[in-house]
Amino acid sequence: MSRPHIEPFCDRDVSFKNMILPGFGSGFRYKTLSLDNETGACSLTVQLDSGYKQPPGFSYSELEIVVVEGVIKVGDMTCNRGHYFFVPAGYALPQIESEHGALLLMMYNTGEPNLIESDQHHQFSRTELYHHVDSYKDIVWAPGNVVSPSVAAGCMIKLLNYNPDSHAMSFLYCMTPQFHQDNISYHDCAEEGYHLWGTSWMMQFGDLPTGGYFWRPPYINHGAFASEYGCIAFGRTDSKLYNHFHYNPWSTPDENQLRSAARLAKRDPFLYKWCVNMSHNHPHGPEDFEDTMKRKGHTHADGTHHHHDHDH
Template structure:
C-alpha cells in the first residue's frame, strides 16, 4: 500500500459526494485515504434510507465498520459497532438499509467494485470471513496486546488478524486523563478513525470525533494525551511493533535505520543474510514450510506481481 500520509483529517468538515457506481447507487461517500496505484481506499459511506443491493461480491478484500444505523445483510442485521471482514470474491447476501446508515468502508487491494452474484468466486478464501458486533462481542484487552505495551489506559479489542501479514484491525480506547510521554513509530502503516472523543498528539495536535489519519511507516507520533476519553477504530497493514524513543527531531529514514539496527541486534545472522547480495530475497528460495506460497492464486490476487516474480 502506498497511500500518502494524511493527518490530521476531520471528515465531518467535508461534504459527501454522490456514489455513482454499480452497487452503490443510493449512497454517498467521502474518500479518507487512497492508494493512487491500486485504487485501494478507505471511504466513509452514507447509505441513504431505502438503499438496496442484490447479492454480490467485490474483487478486493473489504472491511466495513458500522458507525450508526441498521443494515440488513443477507440473514444478518448489522447495527452500530458492527464489523465485518469480507474476503475478495466472497458473495454477501442482499443488503437493505431502511432508515439510512453510515459506515467506514475499506477496499484493501483495489478500487471499489461490485459484481452481482449469488455464489462465491472459486478462489474466494471464505474461511477468512468475520462478522461481529465489536461493541458487544469482544472484550477489551490491555495495551500490552501489542509489543512493547502502550501506557496503561489505552485498551484494545482485536477484530481481525491476518496470519500471513500480521495486519490488525481493532478498536482502541483511551481513558479520561490518559497520557503517554514517549514517541512511537512502527514498521507498518497505521490508520485510525475517531468514533467519539478527542485526543492529542505532539506532532499533529487535537484529533476530534470524525478525525482520521493514514500514517505510513516510521513516522513519529506521540507523546499522547486524552482529556475526556476516546474510542476509535484502527488498522495496520503488518505487525504493530512499538519503537519507542524520546527524540522529537528524527525523520522516517533515521527511524527506519534505528529499526534495522534493532533487528540486527536481535537476529544478526538473519540480518546479514537479508542485507547481503548474491541471493534472490525476498522472492525465493521458497519457504520450506510453504513451498507453493508464491504460486498460491490467493497470494497472487492479493499482491499482484510483487510476489512470485522469480
C-alpha cells in the same frame, strides 16, 4: 498498501459525493479518507440514505466494514453500530438495506470499490476467511499490552482481524478518560485510524475529533498522546505492529528506519547479515522458499543483470 501520509484529517470537514461506480445504487454516498492510486484500494466514510437497498453481490477487493451509526440489515441479520465485517475478495454478501440510514466505514483493501451482483461467491473466493461480529457487545476490552513493548495503561484494544502471515491487524482501540502517554512512537508498518467517537491529542498533529482519520506510512513519529474525556477508534496495520519508542521529536523517518534496522541487526545478526549481503557483496531482496514464483536473477541500478548460481 502504498498511500500518502494523511494526517491530520477529519471527515466532518468535507462533504459526501454520490457513488457513480457501477453496481452501487443511488443513496450510497461517500467521502474518501485515503486512496492508493496504483491499485484503487481506499478507505471511505459511507452514508447510506434512508431506504437504501443493494442487491446480493461481491467485490473483487477484500473489504472491511464497520457500522459507525445507524442500523443496516445484511440478509436477515440486523447490524447495529459497532458491527464489523471482514469480507474476502469474491465473497457474496446477501442483500444490504438500511431503513433509516446508516454511516459506515468501508475499507477496500486490495482494489477499487466494485459490486458485482451475484448470489454466489466467486469460484476463487477464500470464503473461509469471512467473519463478522458485534464488536461493541460481543468482545471485551483487552489491555493494550498485547503489543510489545506496551502502550501506556488506559489504551485498550479489541482484536477484530489478524493475518497470521503478515501479522496485519484490524482492531478497535480506546483511550480511557485522562489517558496520557509521554513518549514518541513509530512502527515498521503503515497504520490507519478512524475516530468513531471522542477526541485524542497528539504532539505532532493536535486534536483528532470524532470523524478524525489518519493513514500513516511507516517510521513517522507520533506521540506523546493524551485524551481528556476518552475516545473509541478503529485501527489497522498492514503488517506486524512493533512500538519503537523514543523521546527525540526531531528524528526523521529515514533516521527512524535506520534505527529500526540497527535494532534488527542487534537482535537477529545472522538473519540481518544474510538479508543484506546474501554471502555476496551487494544487497539482495529476500526470497520466500514457499513462493511459487521464484526470482532467479536480478538487475542492478547500473542496468547489469546476473544470476546467482549459489542456492539461497
